[in-house]
Amino acid sequence: MKASWVPVPPGSDFTLANLPYGVFAPAGTPQAWRVGVAIGKHVLDLAGALGAEVFTAPSLNAFMAGGPSVWADTREQVTELLSEPRSARAVRAHLHPIADVRLRLPIEVADYADFYASEHHARNLGRLFRPDGPSLPANWKHLPVGYHGRAGTVIVSGTPVVRPTGQRRTAPDAAPSFGPSLRLDVEVEIGFVVGVPSALGTPVAVGDFAQHVFGVVLLNDWSARDIQSWEYVPLGPFLGKSFATSISPWVVPLSALDGARVSTPIQEPPPLPNLAESEPWGLDLRLQLELNGQIVSRPPYAQMYWSPAQMLAHMTSNGASLRTGDLFASGTVSGPDPGTSGSLIELTRAGTEPLTLPDGTSRSYLLDGDTVRITGAACSPDGARLGLGEVIGRIAPPIASVPPK
Incomplete structure (x- = not known):
């Protein structure tokens, strides 16, 4: 492997093999x-x-x-x-x-879509919200479930995240009220950046993924769980997600991750032909979630059920076009073991089992002033580390609502 004449400290994220x-x-x-x-x-x-x-x-x-x-x-x-x-x-x-x-934000974001590609995350939330029903929706193992967010609220790492306000219901039999979110959460994700557009009406095949996607970023899909839970039936996430999505400032080229490619877990039932992969596009990425400097989780991306190539193929299967600067995300990365979930709602079992931090305080959800940091690295077959940088956000107090005139 070549070495750079530029000094690269041991353990650096940004080696000659990376070049984000x-x-x-x-x-x-x-x-x-x-x-x-x-x-x-x-x-x-x-x-x-x-x-x-x-x-x-x-x-x-x-x-x-x-x-x-x-x-x-x-x-x-x-x-x-x-x-x-x-x-x-x-x-x-x-x-x-x-x-x-x-x-600054490295791309001009054209469209932003987010998926729900971790079976462990989907089942965890299903067990929390539907304890007497199936943990997965009927469609989940047939297609990558997703939603569209707001391109204008994608922000670069380090930008403060203002606590959102909206309608929420504090108890199942209570009337809704309007105010700051009381259940502000994080979602550890990987984002994929589209470089080459596609024609309207022409689906992008799974095998053409690398012809369109330029690279990857770390991504935090901030989530107001109380706003989300009140609004999401029947059309899904809206204001509970659209207030902010943070990404890392460095885009790691897809070609740098060749050595980290792995097969996705066995998909059963087999995907329909338009989602069937002939080559693996799972990625062995090791992620880490920190809250106020304390590591609280290490989510493993290699366990994601749906690959990014399948997400892209599904996203365009109806003929929707791609544009340069499109950003689509994996959804929360969660593993099967304790300490591998990528959201606080999972780590605290919807707030019933708060995390205890080194300073003696506890957290069910985020408080104003909390700082969240997500880091990650690819793992190649020869053991070489290729860093993804970091994405950081600090929670700022809500902006006071303007009273009606």
Whole structure:
């Protein structure tokens, strides 16, 4: 494996095998947004290093629209620049310490959809909400269940999350009331970023996944469980989800994850032909959820029932088109063992078994001032670690409602 002449500390998320893309502004030029690649503790300014105008942009969209051949050529060029010592003198001028730059949302989000692809998560919630009925809906093992969110409320890591307000019902026989959510939750997820669009009316086949998807991000689908539980019948999540979705600032290229590909769990009954996979698109990703600096869960993405290729195929099976910048997410990542669930509603059994934190406080759901951090890494067959960075959010108090005139 090649090594970089740029110093890469041991355990760094951003090695030469990774090279994730982001959008940054150098120190002293707060609005000079440009595309960069992370390596160790630095970011390489691609506009300066490669001289391509497509990288002098406030998002990755124009570059992502170029497609797999452009992605592969760029990755090859960047790898050579960062691994060949003879390039160091010319390239060093275009390296910036990550600690000194500003990062922004890396993509201009076109559409945002979220799935429900973990069987363990779906069954956990089913047992909580339907103790006397089946834990899975009748359709769950036949198609990846999902919903559409709001592209305009996708935010970059570090952006405060304002506690949402809405209608909620505090008891089954109580009248609804309006106010701040009392059951604010997190959802540990992986997001997939679309680069190449598709034509309206033309479904995207499972086997064409890598021709359209550019890369992955860490994602937190913040959820107001009380608002959600009151509104979701019969049409599903709406205001309980649409107030904020946080993503990491670095997009890890799909090609960097080749070594982490695994088969999904056995799918029974077998998927219908339009969802049948001929090659595995499960991913061995190890995720970690922290609340106020305390690790509370380690969800395993490798156990997800539906693969991202199946999600994409289902999302377009009715002829819906893809656009550059589309973002779709996996749904909460949860495993079968204690301490592997990706949401507080599971970890605390809907608030009945609160978590105890090192400072002696307990949490059923999030309080104002709480900070949530999600990290993750891919695991390749040779044991090499490839980091996904982090996505962080701090809960801010609700904005006071404006009284009617």
